[in-house]
Amino acid sequence: MITQEFKFNSDKLTIDCFFNGHTNGDIDLEQINSCAEMLDWIFHMHQKTSPQEFYMLLDLFGKIFHPQENCCSWGEEKKFSGSDLAKKFARKQ
Numbered sequence: 001m002i003t004q005e006f007k008f009n010s011d012k013l014t015i016d017c018f019f020n021g022h023t024n025g026d027i028d029l030e031q032i033n034s035c036a037e038m039l040d041w042i043f044h045m046h047q048k049t050s051p052q053e054f055y056m057l058l059d060l061f062g063k064i065f066h067p068q069e070n071c072c073s074w075g076e077e078k079k080f081s082g083s084d085l086a087k088k089f090a091r092k093q
Contacts (some may be wrong), residue, residue: 004053006060010090013083015060029064032082035072038065064089 005018014026032038038061045057065071070080 004049006053006057008060008064008089008093010093013086013090015057015064029086030083032065033080035067035077037082038067038071 004024007016007018008014009016009026012026013029015029016026017024027041032041042058042061046054049057061067065080065082065085070085071078
């Protein structure tokens with residue numbers, strides 16, 4: 001059975017992707033500075049994951065970015081820094 005996991009890497013400020021326990025790339029959080037960039041990753045990974053695995057990724061995005069607070073509220077996009085939000089999340093770890 002193929003399994004996928006997502007884990008926050010506080011050293012690299014990435015979400016590391018693992019398939020069957022082996023690293024298979026990462027999502028560079030410092031390069032996500034708009035809702036569109038986050039949405040690109042969401043739809044890209046949706047095609048490659050099971051519902052449970054996909055939820056794991058969405059949960060990490062939610063914990064790291066707090067999108068409705070920091071990225072878009074009431075339909076209005078906000079300026080944000082993926083780097084700053086990832087660093088803030090890393091300090092809480």
